[in-house]
Amino acid sequence: MSSSSTTRTRRLAAGVLAGGLALVPLTGCTFTSNNVSCSGSTCSVTLTGDGAEAEILGTTLTFGGTQDGRASLSVGGASVSCGQGESVTAGPLQLTCSTVSDDSVELTATLG
Numbered sequence: 001m002s003s004s005s006t007t008r009t010r011r012l013a014a015g016v017l018a019g020g021l022a023l024v025p026l027t028g029c030t031f032t033s034n035n036v037s038c039s040g041s042t043c044s045v046t047l048t049g050d051g052a053e054a055e056i057l058g059t060t061l062t063f064g065g066t067q068d069g070r071a072s073l074s075v076g077g078a079s080v081s082c083g084q085g086e087s088v089t090a091g092p093l094q095l096t097c098s099t100v101s102d103d104s105v106e107l108t109a110t111l112g
Helices: 003-027
Strands: 030-032 036-039 042-048 053-056 059-067 070-075 078-083 087-090 093-100 104-111
Touching (some): 059 104, 070 093
Antiparallel strands (some): 036 042, 042 104, 053 059
16 A cells, blocks of 8 residues: 555544544433433433432432422432422422332433
């Protein structure tokens, strides 16, 4: 192979790599962990047990337990509670509690 062909191949490979890296931020907005699943600016979360925590869209969400069918949550230092089917705003997040049980809460968190 000639040196100009090798140089052209390297430049093409570098361009393809750079183009692929440019797409990473666009596809990097979806993730799933043990109790959190996010897509875009919306996350579904299940917190089980008093003191359970999750990092949601850059904000720490802590479950403080349930009482009388309402889940107590701490969102970035602010305390809120919600019952099943209710929505509340806490800091930068809009939270909708879909299921509240004796020791867990399932909710959807949306940014702003």
